[in-house]
Each structure stands twice: as structure tokens, then as C-alpha cells.
Amino acid sequence: MTPYEYPKSTELLARASKVIPGGIYGHFGPPPYVPVSAYPFWSDRAQGAHFWDVDGNRFIDYMCAYGPMILGYANPVVDAAYKAQMEQADSNSLCSPRMIELAELMVDMIPIADWAFFAKNGADMTNLAVMTARAATNRKKIIAIKGGYHGTTPWMQGPGHHGLTDDDLNHIIRIPFNDIVALERAISQYPNDVAGFISSPYHHPIFTDNELPAPGYWQQVQALLKKNGIVFIIDDVRAGFRVNLGGTCEQYGFKPDLIAFCKAIGNGYPISALVGTEALRNDVSKVFHTGSYWFSAGPMAAAIATLTELRRIDGPKILRETGEKLAKGMIDVAASHGYTIKVSGEPSMMYVRITDDPTLMLQQAWCGECTRRGAFFTSHHNWFVSTAHTDEDIQETLRICDEAFKAVKKTA
């Protein structure tokens, strides 16, 4: 096929850069899309597992809006629930009963949950979790994982990032994932001063292979934290509901005190949640944390519909099977060209790397060629599949992967 071109997208980026910092800021900004010329930046149509850019090019989407689109774009069940709610009320001067219904549903679905608290973004909830841990323990330190991402609040960022003061990181201790000895060391370094430990349920950093928990790791962590009175926080913002509807911890057999969710809860409608155990109910209720849109009913109705639908169709099973099919197919296609693809992390949000070139340049070239042929692949971040991805989408994607390897070989 003739690879896509993006004249309108390029024109819009130039226009945007006059009125928007960087043209596009944050994780949608151009820098990680390497080479930039292989990627579209603007779209105003999406359906199922596909989106169309402003140049009319169609893509099979493997980013799913960076996670939220778990049931695919414009899912009829979720959209109907949202629209019905919007006809009644969305932002209002009082809470909607949808809030109670959603909390009840989550308490029912998630074994560790005795209560649920709602907001908009993932960082709203990882922040609340850390504040709750400090409130509950009267301690300062938070242990987190090197390379773990929890949002953009200063304490979550790395040293030297713009807008931070050195003080912002004073109480954050970063240790490697899967390293129980490092956790023991950090706890004993600050006796009675560690309020909480926060980690994603498995390690999904960027630019690096993702890492599942070693057998027994989480059970040891749980015991160690309990022994030392440290609040155990799981950041399930990205993986939540993609691996297990009870929270990813259920998949790995452990019980944290708090779980932060976002991304997939509302199938794209803006909502996040913190759930927790009875022991922390009083502490969280004393923390003052709120926001202008945190009570909007539309996204709550969408979340009820999304979670109910995921339960009805066993979403995590479908996602796992789709991810596994794609992974196996890509590994075979790569091998037929003499390349090695390594897939890491959970299949529903796999991280894909061509191991033949540690500089990632080959990976970037290949992901770019795939994107120019209609499979939207990033080269730095884990991908996401949705329940809307069909076998046909996977077959078409594998054909694209094959063509892209040929193109990469030609220019190598």
C-alpha cells in the first residue's frame, strides 16, 4: 500500500504552535512520536477499534486514547447510558444518585473495596491515596518505584523537572520494582516515618521492557508493610479492569489497602476512583480533596455502564486473548524477517520491543512504518487493545507489520 501522508495534520500543528505551548503539550505532544513525520496529530472521528486523522487516513488504534477506550470508541451501551444521564442532569448543585450506584457497584466488584471516592484524573486519586496514607499514619515518607508513573504533581516527578523545587522530592524514596530487599532497607532507613508504599500492580515504565511481579513478591510486600504499619497503595490507573475486574491485585493474589483507578472505568468519559478498606474510611473522609467536575453525573453513568458491560462480556478475558493473538502474530512476522520481537507485561497492554537494536532506532522506524500503513503503534509506551478489536483487525495489523518490516529493511 502507499504509506499515509499528513499534510493537514502538519498544517494544524503549525497553526497550533502559535497559540498552544509546544503545539501540543503533555503525552500527546510530538517528541515521543519518532519520527514525527510518520505520525498524525489530529483526529475528529473514531469508531470501535479505529480512528481517522484529519487527512482521512484510517488507523487500527493500539493506544486506545492511552488506555481509556477499553470497549472501543463510541460503544453503544456506554454512550446510551451517558446520553440518557445528560438528558437528566450532569454538572449540578447537588450530587446525583448515580454516585451511590457507582460506589455500590465498585464495592461489589472489588474485593478489597469497602468504599469508593470519585474524581476526574488518575493523579487526583494517587494524590488522595498518599494524603490518606499520611493522614492515617502521621508519617511523611512515601516509597515508590523507580520509573513508576503516578501523574504530574511535583512529588510524582523526577529530579530537575521544570517547576519543581528540591523540597518537592524530600519525602519520596524510589526503589526498584520486584526488590523486596530494597523495600526492607528503605523501611529500616526511616523507622516509623514511612506513611505509604505506592506501586502499579506490575511495572510498566516507558522505553523499557515491562515487568510482572516475581512469584511471592506481592505477598512479601504485603506482609512487610502490614508489620510496619505502612499503607499499601496500588496505582491501577493504567492496568485497572484490563487484567481483572476485581483490581489487578486479584490476579496476583494480594490485598492492598487502597487502589487508584482511572483510564478504563468510564470508557473515555472522564472519571477516576479511589477505593479502600474499612480501616481507612475515617482517614480518607477527613482529607479535604475535591474538584469542580468531580460530581458530574454523566461520566458516573458511563462508568456504571462500562463496568457492567465489562462484567457481562468478561472483558479481561477478551483483551487477554486479543493481546496474545497479536503478540504471537507479531513475533512470527518479525522472525520471518530475521528480527526478534519481545513482548512484555500483560497481553491487554503489552510493551513491544525489537531486541535487535538496543538504541530503539529500529523500533522507532518500524513503529513509524506501521503507523504510516494504518496500525497506530507508539515506540516508547505500552500499547492497549480494546474489546472492539476483531480478528480481522489483528490479521490486517499483521499484514501491516509484515510490510513495515520490508520497508525498514529496504531503508536499513
Add this chain to the structure above:
Amino acid sequence: MTCREVIPIHPITPMPHAGNPRLVRAILKNAPVCASFKLPAKACRHGLEGLSIMGVDQIKASLNLGAVLQNLAELCRLDPESQKLIRDWDVCVQFTVFAGPKAWVEFRGGECRTGLGTTALSDVHLVFVTPGHLNAMFAGSAIPPIPVKGFKRLGFLKNEFPRITARLEHYLKPGPGMLDDPAFLAANTTLTLHTAANALRELVKTEPTAGKIAAGTPTGRLQLAVGSDGPAAWVSFSPNGMEVGRGRLEHPDATMTFRDIPVAQGVLSGKEDGLAAIGRGEVVIWGMLPLIDSATLIMDRVERYLA
């Protein structure tokens, strides 16, 4: 998603005009867009928190010797007038800060070489009692260093050496309209690029936050270059410390290529939004982006030490 861990999602601007405060402030004046919200560095304590005055002086002295002074070699390569100036010079000057950084500059056979640390071949050896003493000299103060060797060559230091540093200032402190001259622009950009690379290494050695950024960076070599045959420098991150060099590597782990000299000047001086320049394809990046992210984060810190 993972913003902040990603990419140079902080602007890759402004890059440094490291070291010499006079030179650098002058360059910043050239970049009103970026500099407009910045207080004069003296009034701006942000970023220097937690560092003693001594610590800040050490960092500045390292930048002066390790980034600004090192530029003399590049200057003599690219500026015919400097080449004329040094044609007959035959001297090697050692700069030593007591309990601080050391560097040397040598003029022989019409060439200039510079280096960090000490050389046994110096004809003149200048000692500065504190880092602040050295920094004062770089800022134009009259407090002389203590010569411990080469008393007979003090005339050279007083009369001739300033002529070459004036040349450096000429390039790094462009007057109105001077950057419109393509040759001048190219020289200014080349010197800024090398200053940036050297300043990066100096900050990693001396500044705690830059050290932490480097410690969290994967091992690898980043190529910074203008076009396919323009000026180029590289920086290498490794657990054993940073290395910096000029020219092009055969197999870098990451590359950041400015389309041409005007783009490089715009981005390096902070006049242009580096992120938008990536979006427009004027700056092309490839490879291990964490190297670019860390390098630009560290370079962005240089301006904190300008007063």
C-alpha cells in the same frame, strides 16, 4: 501514559550560554522571549536552594573553566581573526582554583588546545584562592590571581590573552543585527553548542540535582548536530561519569539534529520553542529519548548559575 518520564517534554530550551555571566547575560538579552520572566540571576534564588554560597561558587567556577574556557580551542578553529592573533603565541596557562576545579589552555604552532585538570607543560600557573576569586575574574573583576609560575609571562596575560577572550565575547555577545550575518551566526551557534555540551558535564560533576538526573539516565551516547555536515558535539552518560566530545559518532544511541544553523541558534538560545520545533520537523530526534530528556533537563539548569 507517562508524560514526565517521557521525552523532552520539557522544552529543550533554553540551552545554556554557560559560565561567563557577562557573556551569558548578553546572549540572554538576545533572547527576550525566553528571558522576559526571568529575574536577574542574582535576585533569583530558585534552584539554588539547599546549596551554600560556596557550593554555588564551585559550580560557577566549574562552568567557567570547564565550559567557557574550553571554547577557546573551538574559537581558534573557526575564527580567522583569532587564528591570526595566536599565530605566534607559544604559551600554556594553567588555571587552578584552590580546592576546586583546574583547567589549562595552550597556544602553540598557531593552534589552541584546552583541557581539564593539570598539565605538566604549563609556562604560567595561576592560582585562585577560592572559586569566587576565579569567577570574579571571569566577570571582569580586577582582583588578580596569584601567579606561582611564569612571572615573566605576566605581560602576555595582561595584554595579549584578553584579546582572545574578547574575540570569544564578540561571538557569544552579538550586537544588534550581527546574527544576520550567516558566518557570524554559524560561529555563534557552534560555540553555543559546545558550551552546552561541556556545561552539561560540569553540572553533572558539581550540582546535586544534575547529578541525580544523570544517575537516573541509562548508559548511552547522545549526538547533538546541525544538519548532516554542520557543527556537532556528543555527550555520553555512564555510571562512571560523563564524557563530552566534538564531532560525529559512528553509532550514537540517540541523536538530536537541528535542521540548519538558524534553527539550532533559535532553539539553543531559547528564542524558539524547542517542542514546537520538533513538531514542525525542524529538530529531529531518534533513539534512546531518555538521553535527550536528561541532557536537555541538565542544560536547562545552567542559567541558574549566571550571577
